[in-house]
Amino acid sequence: xxxxxxxxxxxxxxxxxxxxxxxxxxxxxxxxxxxxxxxxxxxxxxxxxxxxxxxxxxxxxxxxxxxxxxxxxxxxxxxxxxxxxxxxxxxxxxxxxxxxxxxxxxxxxxxxxxxxx
Numbered sequence: 570x571x572x573x574x575x576x577x578x579x580x581x582x583x584x585x586x587x588x589x590x591x592x593x594x595x596x597x598x599x600x601x602x603x604x605x606x607x608x609x610x611x612x613x614x615x616x617x618x619x620x621x622x623x624x625x626x627x628x629x630x631x632x633x634x635x636x637x638x639x640x641x642x643x644x645x646x647x648x649x650x651x652x653x654x655x656x657x658x659x660x661x662x663x664x665x666x667x668x669x670x671x672x673x674x675x676x677x678x679x680x681x682x683x684x685x686x
Contacts, residue, residue: 572622580619586646587614589628590661594642597630598665601640602677609639609664618648618658625649626658638674639666 574585591608598606620626627647634641646659667677 570620570622570624570626575622580621583614583616586616586620586626586659587611587661589626590614590644590646590659590663593628593630593644594663594665597632597642597644598640598667601632601635602667604667604675604677605669606640606665607668607672609666611661611663612641614659614661616659618656620648620658621651623651633662635678637676637678639664640677 570581570585574581576582590611594608595606625648627649629645629647631643632640633643641662641664644659644661644663645657646661647655648658649655666674669675
């Protein structure tokens with residue numbers, strides 16, 4: 570994490586961590602189809618410990634529920650401390666929804682997946 574991401578106490582802004590969680594959730598949802606995915610909600614975020622300048626974070630995701638148009642995802646955030654140890658710093662649960670070109674929720678398991686280019 571970089572100095573531009575810190576508050577006056579030298580810890581990373583929670584909003585920066587939330588942005589990374591949102592991006593990781595999208596990547597996990599995309600595994601269920603190459604559709605447009607949007608964040609419907611972040612149901613829960615537990616900030617357990619601070620992240621400091623110079624520390625490296627690692628985000629791990631897993632799907633915890635599949636719906637017709639949505640995917641519930643758990644995101645775990647660990648920080649590698651400057652001394653080389655690791656700590657769980659944040660846990661979150663979020664819901665991503667597959668949407669069509671008009672932004673309307675769509676069933677993602679029944680729709681064709683675009684071919685890779």
